Amino acid sequence: MVRELEVQGVFTENTYFYIDDHSKSGFLIDPGAQAGLIYDTIRENGWHIEKILLTHGHFDHMGAAELLRERLVAPIYIYPEDARYLTDPYLNLSGNSGTPIIVSHYEELHDGEIIRLKANSGFYLKVIHTPGHTPGSVTYYSPEEGVAFVGDTLYQHGPGLTNFPGGNRSELEESIVNKILALPEDTVLLSGHSSPITVARERNLLLR
Numbered sequence: 001m002v003r004e005l006e007v008q009g010v011f012t013e014n015t016y017f018y019i020d021d022h023s024k025s026g027f028l029i030d031p032g033a034q035a036g037l038i039y040d041t042i043r044e045n046g047w048h049i050e051k052i053l054l055t056h057g058h059f060d061h062m063g064a065a066e067l068l069r070e071r072l073v074a075p076i077y078i079y080p081e082d083a084r085y086l087t088d089p090y091l092n093l094s095g096n097s098g099t100p101i102i103v104s105h106y107e108e109l110h111d112g113e114i115i116r117l118k119a120n121s122g123f124y125l126k127v128i129h130t131p132g133h134t135p136g137s138v139t140y141y142s143p144e145e146g147v148a149f150v151g152d153t154l155y156q157h158g159p160g161l162t163n164f165p166g167g168n169r170s171e172l173e174e175s176i177v178n179k180i181l182a183l184p185e186d187t188v189l190l191s192g193h194s195s196p197i198t199v200a201r202e203r204n205l206l207l208r
Contacts, residue, residue: 009033011060025119035064054078055151056137057085059094059101076106082136132172133160147188156194
């Protein structure tokens with residue numbers, strides 16, 4: 001089960017819950033803001049969050065992560081090349097937001113890694129390194145559910161932005177064409193700042 005929760009910080013951002021219906025355990029993806037709202041949603045549904053997964057290190061995708069790590073007793077995971085973003089308000093863009101944000105406790109994950117639930121080893125996400133928006137941006141893909149959490153690599157209206165520190169347009173385009181659009185065409189792409197769109201639809205928009 002995928003549940004989306006729109007949270008409001010400096011920007012509006014889509015936080016996602018990927019939950020196993022049988023065990024009610026799962027993953028929290030990109031908790032950008034409003035830790036209290038996210039926590040209450042988890043408690044009200046009786047979910048157990050095993051891991052907090054970040055698609056990249058910008059503050060609008062991890063602003064609530066540190067507090068939720070403590071309250072949920074769940075580790076935060078990020079790709080190694082974006083780990084430095086978590087401790088640098090300049091890189092994570094929070095330095096100019098009024099409240100610099102630092103995440104000091106995290107673990108690393110790697111390209112091709114399979115992240116499984118302890119409560120149900122058949123429930124998992126695959127890590128796909130999709131650099132461009134940031135050097136360590138990743139997509140979390142569920143073949144079983146037919147969804148991919150793409151962060152800010154791709155939106156309903158086109159490619160993500162590359163005008164922030166570490167952004168690279170050619171890497172972004174390569175990630176989109178060779179990795180995201182290579183997924184099955186009925187895969188639903190879930191981004192941080194737009195409505196869902198399928199691979200087939202996005203391919204038609206970008207490659208026509």
